[in-house]
Amino acid sequence: MKLCCDNATAICDKGQYGEIKIWEKIKLGLHFLWCKKCRRYSKQNSILSKCYRNHQEFEKKKQCCLTDLEKECMDERIKENTIF
Amino acid sequence: MAREIKHFLNPDKWVELHSDYLFNYTISRISDRDLSKDLVQDTFFAGLNAMGNFKGKASERTWLIAILKRKIIDYYRKINSVKGKTEVKMNFYPDGEREGEWIEQRVPSDWNNEIDKNIENRELSVAIEKCINKLPDKYAIVFRMKTIQELETEQICKELDITSSNLWVIIHRARTQLRKCMEDNWFKN
Numbered sequence: 255m256k257l258c259c260d261n262a263t264a265i266c267d268k269g270q271y272g273e274i275k276i277w278e279k280i281k282l283g284l285h286f287l288w289c290k291k292c293r294r295y296s297k298q299n300s301i302l303s304k305c306y307r308n309h310q311e312f313e314k315k316k317q318c319c320l321t322d323l324e325k326e327c328m329d330e331r332i333k334e335n336t337i338f
Numbered sequence: 339m340a341r342e343i344k345h346f347l348n349p350d351k352w353v354e355l356h357s358d359y360l361f362n363y364t365i366s367r368i369s370d371r372d373l374s375k376d377l378v379q380d381t382f383f384a385g386l387n388a389m390g391n392f393k394g395k396a397s398e399r400t401w402l403i404a405i406l407k408r409k410i411i412d413y414y415r416k417i418n419s420v421k422g423k424t425e426v427k428m429n430f431y432p433d434g435e436r437e438g439e440w441i442e443q444r445v446p447s448d449w450n451n452e453i454d455k456n457i458e459n460r461e462l463s464v465a466i467e468k469c470i471n472k473l474p475d476k477y478a479i480v481f482r483m484k485t486i487q488e489l490e491t492e493q494i495c496k497e498l499d500i501t502s503s504n505l506w507v508i509i510h511r512a513r514t515q516l517r518k519c520m521e522d523n524w525f526k527n
Contacts (some may be wrong), residue, residue, distance in 0.1 A: 256480050258438025260430035271484065273491065294446045298517060298525075301449075305466060305520075306485050307497040312463040313369075313486050320361050324375060328365075329353040336349055 257285045262292045270303045346393040352382055356399050360406055366487050381406040414498045417475045429514045444518060449525040465484060469519035473512055480505060481512040
């Protein structure tokens with residue numbers, strides 16, 4: 255029944271995506287009662303999740319689209335391969 | 339009963355019609371620009387070779403996406419089998435008397451200045467990006483899909499052909515690793 259810190263923080267990570275079961279939540283709560291390190295981990299985890307959410311827009315902007323030149327190259331290579 | 343529409347393939351138009359879609363689909367998962375471009379190109383080549391198998395039941399794009407998904411799984415398997423190199427640093431004792439406890443140097447330290455940090459600025463994003471890029475590729479991909487793209491667990495498992503317990507172990511390792519990296523590079527006084 256007793257959790258080690260590795261397992262406790264694993265549950266904590268899963269919890270950041272809202273995917274833990276009620277009994278996991280209880281076990282985690284019990285662990286937090288005596289473990290200050292994991293309590294701190296959990297608090298920082300929420301802050302980090304917020305940071306990662308803000309990071310989404312930045313990632314999406316960076317990603318978008320092939321350039322016209324890249325498309326041209328791709329198209330040419332397809333045509334080379336269709337001749338035969 | 340509705341008559342089924344028969345679809346056709348027209349490779350001359352593939353780049354014009356589908357390349358952006360396929361590319362954005364790939365880069366949102368793989369993140370590396372050149373690699374994503376290569377996977378899309380490979381998808382087109384594989385499509386050309388497999389044109390004879392096209393039955394016309396699915397749309398051209400659906401068919402190309404199915405091929406691309408296969409390419410992504412293959413890529414993931416390939417990097418997954420590369421052992422060692424940039425393995426994640428351990429945060430907990432793997433065995434012995436203290437199994438599962440925090441390793442001293444990895445214990446979260448106090449971020450007493452985090453309240454003053456503006457979490458919406460660009461520098462923070464750069465720091466996050468750097469830390470994610472330090473993860474082994476196989477962890478970075480899963481972490482990005484789950485956290486940045488916010489894809490469903492089930493969908494990720496299907497796309498990468500991994501189990502959900504597999505996924506959660508990876509997320510756990512990625513997040514503990516990232517926490518330490520962010521602590522060292524951003525939150526530390």
